[in-house]
Structure formats: C-alpha cells, structure tokens
Amino acid sequence: MTLTLHTIKPAHGSKIRKFRVGRGNATGRGTTAGRGTKGQRARTGGRNRLALKGMKQMLLRIPKNRGFTSAIPHAYAITLEQLERWCTAGERVTLEALQKRNLVPRHLIGLKVLNTGSLTKPLTLVDVSATPGAKAAVEKAGGAFESTVVTKPVAKKPVKK
Numbered sequence: 001m002t003l004t005l006h007t008i009k010p011a012h013g014s015k016i017r018k019f020r021v022g023r024g025n026a027t028g029r030g031t032t033a034g035r036g037t038k039g040q041r042a043r044t045g046g047r048n049r050l051a052l053k054g055m056k057q058m059l060l061r062i063p064k065n066r067g068f069t070s071a072i073p074h075a076y077a078i079t080l081e082q083l084e085r086w087c088t089a090g091e092r093v094t095l096e097a098l099q100k101r102n103l104v105p106r107h108l109i110g111l112k113v114l115n116t117g118s119l120t121k122p123l124t125l126v127d128v129s130a131t132p133g134a135k136a137a138v139e140k141a142g143g144a145f146e147s148t149v150v151t152k153p154v155a156k157k158p159v160k161k
Contacts, residue, residue: 115133121141
C-alpha cells in the first residue's frame with residue numbers, strides 16, 4: 001500500500017478520547033462523577049478555597065524536625081576495633097591521615113578513641129583524645145599519644161588591693 005494522505009493514521013494509543021464524567025449512569029461515571037460522596041471536594045468549585053492561608057497554617061505545613069542537635073561541635077568517635085582494622089603496626093594516626101584514606105568524614109574538628117574492641121598493634125596517636133580505658137589499651141599494646149597543640153600560659157592579672 002502506498003503512503004498517501006488518506007492512508008496516514010496516528011500511532012496506536014497516541015489519540016486517547018477524553019473521558020466525559022457526569023453524563024449519566026450509563027457512561028460508567030455518572031451519579032457522583034468519580035468524586036466519591038458528599039463533602040466539600042465532591043461539590044462543584046469545592047476545591048478552590050481549601051488552600052491554607054496565614055502564618056499559623058504555614059507553620060503547620062512545615063515538617064517538624066524531632067530531637068536535638070547541639071550547636072557545639074564534638075569530636076568524631078572511633079573505636080579500638082576500627083584502629084585495629086584500619087592501621088598497620090607502628091603507624092602515626094592523625095585526623096588528616098584518616099581523612100585522606102576516606103575513613104572518617106572531612107568536616108571534623110577532632111577524633112576520640114573509645115574503648116570498644118581490642119588493640120594489638122603499637123600505634124602513635126597524634127592530637128587524638130581518648131577515654132581512660134582506650135588510653136590504657138593503646139599504651140598496653142605499645143602505642144603512645146602525642147600532642148602538637150601548643151597551649152599558651154594564661155597571664156594572671158594583678159590583684160587590686
């Protein structure tokens with residue numbers, strides 16, 4: 001069959017007839033016209049005044065964040081078990097070294113070692129705080145803690161008499 005103007009047809013399914021609702025029960029969408037029964041939304045023009053207005057309604061619409069987030073930044077907690085897994089014997093463990101290896105997040109202000117698990121490798125932890133139990137476990141394994149932070153002595157003001 002040749003392609004001429006009178007033989008061209010649209011692709012199957014591209015022309016969908018609009019379903020006319022509310023045209024009697026014989027159509028399958030009569031009586032309530034697919035709007036359920038009763039209520040404001042079932043009425044003609046019933047939805048146009050449903051928008052919430054005002055400050056209180058705006059606040060009610062915003063999802064509420066539950067819980068509490070402190071504004072004070074805290075050190076990132078790592079365990080002895082993680083140090084055992086991540087580090088080799090005799091390694092110097094710093095925050096920057098762990099961040100370069102993508103083991104801890106980049107936005108941290110410090111690290112704190114928790115006494116969870118066991119440590120058998122001697123590690124040198126630089127500028128890392130620890131719980132007393134974790135400190136004892138690191139020293140027992142032959143490791144040590146170093147601090148590169150220099151604290152200035154506080155000058156005492158003269159007491160007025």
